[in-house]
Amino acid sequence: MEDLKTKQKNVISDETIEYVGILAKLELSDEEKERAKRDMGEMLDYIDKLNELDTDGVEPMSHVFPVNNVFREDVVTNGDGSEATLANAPERKDQGFKVPKTIG
């Protein structure tokens, strides 16, 4: 691990880690930020390694299997799922999830 860190090429700035934190809705301590910067740099280093491969003329792939057109018919198959769904609510009110006031 130490070894990898010394060779790290991608350096993540404070601004970037701050921005990524906002997007991910995460509040990080200074210590956590440093660790996240290091982790992210390592990930990007690994991507750089993948980028060494010549992919000219190769179609970008989003799926591993050569499968297309998996459909369902438009038929209702599910009944009242409210109890199972609401079982995951940290807080509930009436039949809904209770969350901090949010403007739609």
Place this chain on the structure above:
Amino acid sequence: MSKTYETVIGLEVHVELATKTKIFCGCSTAFGGAPNTHTCPVCTGMPGSLPVLNKQVVEYAMAVGLATNCTITQYCKFDRKNYFYPDNPQNYQISQLYLPICRNGGVEIETSAGKKVVGIHEIHMEEDAGKLVHDEWEDVSIVDYNRSGVPLIEIVSEPDMRSAEEVIAYLEKLRLIIQYLGASDCKLNEGSMRADVNLSVRGVGETEFGTRTEMKNLNSFKAIARAIEGERARQIELLEEGKPVIQETRRWDDNKEYSYAMRSKEDAQDYRYFPEPDLVPISISDEWIARVKARQPEMRTEKMERYQREFGLPAYDAEILTGDKAFADLFEATVALCGRPKKVSNWIMVETIRMLKDNGMDPDEISFSPEHFAKLVELADEGAVTNTVAKEVFELVFREDIDPDAYVEEKGLKTVSDEGALRAAVEKVIAENPQSVEDYRNGKEKAIGFLVGQTMKAMKGKANPGLVNQLLRELL
């Protein structure tokens, strides 16, 4: 100072598709369910659940694309749009960014400025989010995921519109096409059709676009028109003061007639799209496109022509009746039962439209049956009831969908053509109105109208007007 400005408008229109189930799971899309009853692990984003695409969504999207002259993307995929918001339990929305199902279309609109084509940049498929309701008692919001995963198409226009009038004409055109296709009911007030307005201004003659804002929360044509006027004025004022227009999303408050910059989820407009790994690509063959095309129902122009050809209706009638699918449906169903196309057309164009206006209703809120409507048209046309009675009965058909035959029978409203009964009534009216009688005898032709009216009144509107007229002339 007195520079003239041009408004440049593009629309993003979201339409909720009329499928029975959600886009990626077998949950019902029916309205009015108790909160969270139409939910499952897929539409609430539970880890490990997998979406499976509803085929009908693809077909509706193709149908709308074909009817708006788009090219169908024969190899298309879904993408993930990432954002955090309580209405979105997956923390991403499955949408289409790179390969939307329809591209490069357009529809023709007609306004006071003439005819023009509004380009359609693309149409993509995506899922709707849940609904947040502010709680009345506590300072919290309550989330209902029944709408989460309901299929939507988003129709993105080119920035081709220049006025509120053009925007409304474009929206009405889209709504009519989609209603004819049966792909959605397109109700702005209920949210099954929603329009976001992208607007910028620039000096007349300039070729570069100004900075645009996006306005949301527009739920009627009137609100859209007001929002466009309001935003145009706001941007021009900024420019006149030498201040910049900021590219942002604004929320229109129709009561205050002002838009406000939105914060919350719009803060970070960085959605980090990537190809949706849980859904395989869609491959649309030429045959599939041909099948969808062949199933396209008759659209407005064809219907208008057919009404004139097949039913001999004037062009004006055909235009009104096809102007709303609810009118066309009612017309066709009624004529199938009682024939008399021109009479049916008149009853729709005059009395039905009047009742809708009086009650502030939209044509798709018509709730009476073609059966009862057809009976009424027959009763009136055969002279079994007078016009006055027919109009009264129609109001009841409109309001309560009563059976006109039974009602007329029960209330004894049939036109009285019995000469004896009418003669007695006419004689009484003559005896009671000597002044009018004298006026008539002195050559005042109009006086007879009054006497007819008095007789009709005495007969509670049920007298055969022709016969009353004839008897009056005879007895005078």
